Amino acid sequence: MQNNNSYIKKDLPLDLRNLGFTLFVGGIILGVITFFLDETRAIFNYLLSFVFIVSIVVGCLFLVALEYVAGADWSTPIRRVSEFISSFIPLLVIIVIPLLFTMHDLFHWTHEEAVESDKILQGKSPYLNTEFFIIRTVLFLVIWNLFYFLIIRNSRKQDKTGDQSLTKKNIIYSAIFIPMFAITITFFSIDWMMSLEPHWFSTIFGVYFFAGSVVGALAAVTLATVLLKEKGYLHPKMVDDHYYSLGALLFAFINFWGYIAFSQYLLIWYANLPEETFWFLARWEGGWIFMSIFLIIIHFVVPYSLLLSQQAKMNPKRLKFVSVWILFAHLIDLYWLIMPQMHSEKSGYFYTILEFAFPIAAIGGLILVFFFNSKKQNLVPVGDPKLDRGLNFRL
């Protein structure tokens, strides 16, 4: 138990709160300006930021659940980082509301006159209709919130009581959560992104979003861990070997993303069916072709090369750079998925500095949530029975 005592909680600096606040407020102001300049664009950007946040915070809850189910101990000292990021989940209930009111601008299938003259949309209407869509969204939010409260509450209780049975309970909750996560994240991506183009379908789309989501979540956790460790907010006994595991997971999921993205492309390209190819064709026309190629490079080729060697996966500086890079790439990935469906951008695209308004607000919001959560809680789960082993983890 002496290891646990060597951790002394330090409060995060107020500068971080100020930074988060500035980004959040600045992003919101810019977003409102965007709304008056170009309403549709602002709504699509808001959707982009919403999906970006969901992918990261729900992905982080998945990482927490994964640790419990796999019985991993290397990640126990840094589990709080994922927990703090995933504490955005209750706020999703609030930020989804504007989207439910602007559904008519986002989704083609909400236009009744369009559905009437369209056989395909009529066939899909038992699934794609406004009422069922809202019911599903509420269901996803309820499931995520439920498991968030169940898992995180036990984890926090353990700090005070040190009760080992809480870990056992969390293992059961996590084991239930992971299949639920797989289902909800699949249908979430189908509802909120794939149905932007209601005529198109891809059975691998959910896996694609899952891969991107875990990559984004891992990058966020890695970035926060490296920054906190550098400033000495985490346990002093943590060593580079912990970084190695994060780097290796990041590397693995970048590969996984590339594999899934290519699988989706290869099958559609090879079968060459018009009802599937037009989705890629829209991303291969006008200026989008550069973005499609750019995406392969920044989301796969560059991070792959940067993380290939063993030393690179342990190098905090390299990891910091790569995780910022990947977060940006993940945003671009979602941008590439969502924005071509905006009707004003069907042929080619242009973007302004205002494009970053809502993502900036999203990052500010994540920082604020992280800051306020860390105020009341330890940054290391001091009561966790696996902490000792986790700290002694060596390659």
Place this chain on the structure above:
Amino acid sequence: MNRSDKKYGIAALFNSPDDIIQAAKKVTEEGYTKYDVHTPYPVHGMDKAMSLKPSKLGFITLVFGLAGAAIALLFMFWAMSIYYPMIIGGKPFFALPAFIPVTFEVTVLLATLSTVIGMITFFFKYPDQKHPLHDTEYMKKVSVDKFGVCIEVDDPLFNEEKITELFKGLNSESIQTIFHPVEEKQTVLEPKFLGFLAAVAIVVSFGTYVALNKILYTVPFNWMMEQPRVDVQSKSEFFTDGFGMRTPVEGSVARGFIPYEYKGMNEPTVPLSNPLKPTKEVFELGKKKYLSFCSPCHGNYGDGDSRLGENFPKPPSLHSAKAREWKDGNLYHIIVNGQNVMPSYETQLTRDERWAIVYHIRALQKAKNATEQEIQLVKKESVENAK
């Protein structure tokens, strides 16, 4: 194994992974370089305790992985785009997405194989099977439940007493000196072994012979030979005419063959026009075929001056007004059907060759009956071309 009195090194055994980590750290701190640690399973943190540099094996993997990718891509590029270009599924000759799975597989294959082979040859020094630690009590123990460290005599700091003291200070369970084994000559070519090889060869070849020539012709392996099928050139009781081989249905047209609709008629009702374009290649083909098949009777320039002399009736000149007024289709008709004593050339010449010959005849007729103006024009052109 017999041991000589030449020392290999001093080895110490420990009871727990923590002890061996401490021992490795201490030995490294003391400055020893030629030593190794042996454990029954991978002990985490050992790389750092021994201050090992990262393995060089990764470079072999990288180089061969890249080589695999390059070989696969280049080979598919050569085969599918250059040597035997084939359109598959409407995709381009160099269909990169379709090549990526194969490239990936070959990359992984070469990378893994080279890693394993590189590890066995460079790091395990494969053909050399006689490490001094083999068949020692020490090795037997560290393969089961003990953790050992062994410092070699070759180490520049080697000092037996000092090392023994060091190990004792680390609470080693037992310390032992390990000797080199007695040099033994490898005796691969002894008569017993050669005899064994010969016996194996005889048994294998006899067995193969029996299996392929006897066993395969007995029940149940011969079942596939007795099939209710009709062999080539054999009788059939199924068909009323008794032939096993069937002729094609009436009206069948062979692939790539275009039937001539006026075949056997005296005159074509509507003479066909020449389907070929008057290119240089067509004219060359026509000239070649004309010289081979037509010139023996019609003469090199179509004058009807047969090379066969009086042995065969001379054909009329191709430059007669009648022949010049014939349409292309009429000339073609004669080549296919023959005329008077001229036989049909349908089997000797393909459709394209016949039409090329028609062009050549037209060229001969033009040359023979050219106007002065046209001759001047050709001369002028050839002078200009020469310049």
